[in-house]
Amino acid sequence: MAITRQKKEEILAELVTKFKEAKSVVFAENKGLSVAEIQELRGNLREKNAEMKIAKKTLFKIAAKEAGYEAIPEGSMTGAAGAVFSYDDIVAGAKTIYDYAKEHDALALLGGLMDGKVMTNEEATTLATIPSKEELMAKLVYILKSPISGFHGVLNNTLGGFVRALDAIAKKG
Structure with a gap:
């Protein structure tokens, strides 16, 4: 079932707000996590005042640009991607995804956004290890x-x- 234009605009507005409120954002690629694993990951993120949203990559790119970030490079987000928004500690979301990805091969850190700039996968991994x-x-x-x-x-x-x-x-x- 296709999403209506109005629903896409609502999702976009919500994403723009989240991009503006978050201290850092990292993108993660889901290569086959089960629903239970995604729920566990979301619970881990909630404990650290972070959250994961899943949407179309084009919506993430438009929302990030509208929130004042540099344009996300083409090809930097592949597969089914989710955005992890960290609201208190800038490393919380990246660290949670990084640690979870070490245990689950079906999850990968793709990069992120912080201070109006795009982070590469290597920079996001460095952030996660701080x-x-x-x-x-x-x-x-x-x-x-x-x-x-x-x-x-x-x-x-x-x-x-x-x-x-x-x-x-x-x-x-």
Whole structure:
């Protein structure tokens, strides 16, 4: 059944809004995931405040252009493609697709959009392998805490040595 022009315009308007609201968008090619696997993937994305929409590639290209992105190159989106919109963490959608694709050969990362620019497949893969915001914050806290912990240890050992020396003097005298 063909989609009416009015329905296509509604889908296009929704996609334009999503492209504008998202911090990053990655495209994924579905080469035969089952319905259950797609539902599982969508659930994983929802947990990270990201979502996947499936539409015709021409609608994605028009919506991206209307949202202010560079034109998506011809041939960059092949097969049945879906767009994954990340609303909070720019790496969340890409990382979820990348991790899921490692377990399921029927899914592939195609590229994406971020900051008004088109990302190649390699750039999207690089984005997916960047640690998440939470991981980076945890590493920063550890790095900031390390010198303080070391200084605390030095002071503790120095004071402990001083106390032991006083104790030895007290026992002698």
